[in-house]
Amino acid sequence: MSDLVIARSLFGTTMGFHIIFATIGVGLPLMILTAELLYQKTKDIEYVVMAKRWTKAFAVLLGVGIPTGTIAGVQLSLLWPGFMEVIGRVMPLPFQIEIYAFFIEALFMSIYVYAAERIAPWMRITSLVLVAIGAMGSAVLITNVHAFEGTPAGFDIVDGKIVDIDPWAAFFNPSFFVTAGHVALSAYTTGAFIVATVSAYKMLKAEATSRVYQFHQKALLLSLVVGGVFSLLTALNGHESAQYLHRYQPEKLAAAEGLFETQSHAPLTVGGLTDRETESVKWGIEIPWALSFLAGNSFDTVVKGLNDFPEKYWPPLFVHTLFNAMVGVGSLLILISFLGLAIKKVLKKNTFPKWLMWLYVASGPLAVLGIEFGWIFACTGRQPWTIYRILSTADSVTSSTNLGILFALFTFVYVILAFSVLFVLRYYFKKNSVVDDLNRADQKGVPLFSSNS
Secondary structure, eight states: OOHHHHHHHHHHHHHHHHHHHHHHHHHHHHHHHHHHHHHHHHOOHHHHHHHHHHHHHHHHHHHHHHHHHHHHHHHHHHHOHHHHHHHHHHOOHHHHHHHHHHHHHHHHHHHHHHHGGGSOHHHHHHHHHHHHHHHHHHHHHHHHHHHHHHSOOSOEEETTEEESOOHHHHHTOTTHHHHHHHHHHHHHHHHHHHHHHHHHHHHHHSOTTSHHHHHHHHHHHHHHHHHHHHHHHHHHHHHHHHHHHHHHOHHHHHHHHTOOSOBSSOOEEESOEEETTTTEEETOEEETTHHHHHHHSSTTOOBOOGGGSOGGGOOOTTHHHHHHHHHHHHHHHHHHHHHHHIIIIISOOSSOOHHHHHHHHHHHHHHHHHHHHHHHHHHHTTTTEEETTTEEHHHHSOSOOOOHHHHHHHHHHHHHHHHHHHHHHHHHHHHSOHHHHHHHHHSTTOOSTTOOO
């Protein structure tokens, strides 16, 4: 591989690994807060046990998310000096404010973990609200840098020099709110379905009449409600995101849909593979006029095709597959969440079909894959630019060579971290079972949150 490709692969691998922990780190606090609110309202101890167990998992994941995020920051400086020169002068605010967001998250999570049984209920809830805000703030602020890359604002370049810098205009760039919303909503969706995965798997392994089964069934239903709502909101936000692509990055939208010729009443192509030679999407299913409606809320909206742009500025055509995979995962999550709720609440069934239970087991990993597909689509679809139409990726990369050994070493580190996380989570929850926590919660005076055996 060329040095540019190795640099992209190294940073992409780092972010692809980090984004798993960062996403769950945003979504899981909302699930903890929801369980805590239900406990304070109903005094059902099963909800507080859920909150405790999810908090322990969150702490482990946070312990990996912090160093991998730090590695990503260091790699930005080392691998992309041209990019960081612009960011350092024009867009420093997200990095500066993110520090405070992380402090809020860490501080109030510590209060909740170590003082939950010694503070008033409103203080417990306030702590978790601030944890959720801090976690979301960290993700949104860092993602805002990505939004800026696609819709740069707040500066001009004259004779190769950056002038007329307005940091707040850069911060509130045109796609800030849409991108921030998509990140937050998809993270909440993923957090809910990660819980659904564990709950469904445990239900399949337990007797239907056991307390463990009932506990996990309650957790599964809670995750379906949260996951269903936020997956639907993510889809609605995705519609707005497509309109922003139409307005600000038209060649990215064209590549996502394999559209080569500019046209009104443009079809939306589902599935298939983009073929450069025939300028079509092979084996895809076309939905007439749907792309024009998606882009501008009107069937006669004119959507630009790839042939309107120099081919050297085309994104890789495989982004069509990434886009379809992301949308497909999101659509499946919406379907299975509302299907499960309908079976439980409308049909009044006490159990779910086994095939549906296995879909719930797969839902968490699928949600994570959806996040990965979406992130890779967003970054790859912007190529060949690091900052759209201003700074190319080739001009922003480091001049250092021999990056291959770093790529191999960091990949090895991530493999070790992944196995370590799985080992610690498995060890802790095997040693501290649901039954153990339920028994502790039943006994007055026995601490629940501070039981860290």
